[in-house]
Amino acid sequence: xLTTNYKIIRQLEEKQDKVSELHLKVLIANRHTIIVLxxxxxxxxxIELFIEQHETMEMEKHxxxxxxxxxxKSDFKHVDFLILxxxxxxxxxxxxxxxxxxxxxxxxxxxxxxxxxxxxxxLDLSVCYGITIGLKNYIERTFHNAKISSQASVFIDCFLNxxxxxxxxxxxxxxxxxMEVAIxxxxxxxxxxxxxxxSNEDALYxxxxxxxxxxxxxxxxKYTIIGQLETQDELILSLKKYIKHLNFGVTQxxxxxxxxxxxxxxx
Numbered sequence: 001x002l003t004t005n006y007k008i009i010r011q012l013e014e015k016q017d018k019v020s021e022l023h024l025k026v027l028i029a030n031r032h033t034i035i036v037l038x039x040x041x042x043x044x045x046x047i048e049l050f051i052e053q054h055e056t057m058e059m060e061k062h063x064x065x066x067x068x069x070x071x072x073k074s075d076f077k078h079v080d081f082l083i084l085x086x087x088x089x090x091x092x093x094x095x096x097x098x099x100x101x102x103x104x105x106x107x108x109x110x111x112x113x114x115x116x117x118x119x120x121x122x123l124d125l126s127v128c129y130g131i132t133i134g135l136k137n138y139i140e141r142t143f144h145n146a147k148i149s150s151q152a153s154v155f156i157d158c159f160l161n162x163x164x165x166x167x168x169x170x171x172x173x174x175x176x177x178x179m180e181v182a183i184x185x186x187x188x189x190x191x192x193x194x195x196x197x198x199s200n201e202d203a204l205y206x207x208x209x210x211x212x213x214x215x216x217x218x219x220x221x222k223y224t225i226i227g228q229l230e231t232q233d234e235l236i237l238s239l240k241k242y243i244k245h246l247n248f249g250v251t252q253x254x255x256x257x258x259x260x261x262x263x264x265x266x267x
Contacts, residue, residue, distance in 0.1 A: 002066070003065075006049050006052065006066070007049060009048040010046065010047070010048040010257070011046070012043070012045070012046050012254060013044070013046075014042065014043070015044075016045070019074045019076055019077075020076075020077055021039055021077055022037055022076045023039065024037050024072065024078070024079045024080070025265050026081050027082045027265055028059065028081065028082070028084065029085075029176060030084070030085075030178070030196075031050055031176070032048075032049075032050055032051075032176040033047075033049055033062075033063075033066065034046075034175075034265055035047040035066070036266060037076075043253070045070070046254070046257075046262070047066075047070060049066070050176065058134050059135050060132075060135045060137075060138035060139075063138065063142075064138070073142060075144075076143070076145075079143040079147065080146070080149065081139050081146055081147070082151040082154055082265070083149070083150050084152075084175060084178070085151075086196075087109045087111050087115065087129055088109070088150060089104055089105055089109065089127075090125055090126070090156075091125070091126045091128060092124060092125065093125060096119060096126035098117075101117055101126070101128040102117040105117055105129075105130060109130070114132055116131060117130055118130075120149055120152075121153075122153050122156050123157075123160060125156065125189060127150050127152050127153040131148065151180070151264065152192060152194070155180050158264055158267065159189070160184065162267070164249060164250065165224060168223070169185070169216055170183050170210070170222070170223045171223075172207065172224070172227070173264065174226075174228055174229040175228065177198070178196050179194075179195050179203060180192070180193075181195060181206075181207070181210060183210065190214060200234050203235055208242060211243075218243050219244045220244075220245075221245065222245045223239075223245060223246045223247070224247050224248065224249055225248050225249070226249035226260045226261075226264070227260070228261050228262070230258065231258065231260075249263050251263050251266045251267055253266060
């Protein structure tokens with residue numbers, strides 16, 4: 001059983017299929033964890049939780065408790081871990097080298113000791129990010145077929161290549177009190193960033209600041225929202241006062257969950 005250290009935000013479960021046919025997808029953020037277990041047709045299990053006391057224990061120990069509590073340490077057909085972290089940089093792939101990436105990441109983000117640097121490729125872009133050695137080893141030891149990626153690379157790939165966003169200029173993904181933002185022009189990425197906000201005013205100011213900095217039109221440019229923010233949330237209603245074309249992404253979610261939630265975990 002989970003202890004009081006974990007706040008369950010959302011949980012659902014259906015009858016489970018054969019383990020060998022299931023896909024496990026786990027998003028790990030700072031204190032936020034989202035677990036999706038699905039087959040080709042539907043979601044079998046979805047758990048979104050918040051870790052109340054993250055700093056007192058390594059993330060891999062939290063995962064051990066969570067996976068054991070929900071019986072998720074099986075030999076699934078596919079296993080994907082997405083790491084959402086502030087320790088990242090984006091580079092043209094042509095400039096990306098293992099030694100150079102590590103040096104640059106340590107310099108620009110003050111990457112602490114105990115991290116290993118990984119590299120995801122998205123078209124001509126290299127997303128370099130840090131993951132703790134303990135977390136990496138735990139994932140690979142627990143799931144022999146686990147694929148580890150940065151959430152940034154998955155989000156960017158979705159923005160640039162998913163047909164649903166072909167006309168979107170500005171994509172925003174909400175995860176807890178963090179939001180991923182990306183801007184493109186002529187299908188070329190202009191910006192990707194991860195922003196942590198304490199209030200709706202902070203988030204609104206940051207979005208409108210980017211609109212101004214990148215000279216986007218609040219009337220003609222297309223803006224799309226995905227992630228865990230209700231359509232009638234105060235922040236969304238505030239954005240609609242400034243932005244004309246504000247849409248929501250659509251993916252196949254269980255009936256009780258809005259269609260724009262958990263987009264990068266469900267595609």
